[in-house]
Amino acid sequence: MTSAFGKGTARQRRLGGLLRRLRKAAGLSGPVLASRLGVSQSHLSRVELGEAVATAALVDHWTRETGANQADRQAAATLAKAVAAEFITWREALASGLAKWQRDALAAEAAATTRIAYVPALIPGLMQTSEYATHLVASDNPDYDDVAEAVAVRMQRQVVLYSRGKTLRWVIGEAGLRWRVGPPEVMAAQLDRLAALVAEPHLDIRVLPFERTVPVWHDHGFTILVDRTDGEPDLVNLELLTRMVNITDPTEVAQYRVAYEQLADLALRGAEAVSFIHRVRAELS
16 A cells, blocks of 8 residues: 555555565575665565665665666666655545545654654644644545544644654744634634744744745745654655655755755744744734
């Protein structure tokens, strides 16, 4: 089953099948090859099943250790490149319902020691009130009947906000504070919650006013999951109109991290951010 966060996609399964064939053709057992590659046996098995991302470096090492011919090496490298910027259509991601997508997000967030996100036009999901989330999820997905269950799982995801073992960072664009996802009373409650969370010292939540966005790149939102405990590489997740993109190429992930730090340097934090949120809230009345 395909996960919204890049596990079990068709490309990963094809790559895993090819890598498994190369291992068997070389007469190598899983434990032996895993030792040579410097990975765990469980990770090697998940790669072969298409359940874990195989980086380009791992694939190159794999094909060399198994003595693959040029054609197989090229095929594996091409698939690895595609997996490094994997896309999943929303139809695929939501095939099992909205709640399943939220559970995928919950699992991915639980495995990441550090979560970094730039959210230019909405309140981030981990900070949403149930009323705000209901308006948002229902309006985006009018044909699904599990909106309430999906919102409940989204609320469950928010437990991570109180984990002292994780680094959680956000930059929220001013548009996220102003976009009327629901009626004024829903927006007021949402902004009150956001202000309270910004004041929490263990969270790094910043607000980027319109007037400060000119000097740096700020075209679309993204989420970065870093230092994952599930053996998966660092990942950048993009939510586009028709599909999601999961980027694991280390060079591209590094570019997104640089972009985030530039945005964070421009954004308001702490008391300044709280004051700004209160000013936007006052305009609701």
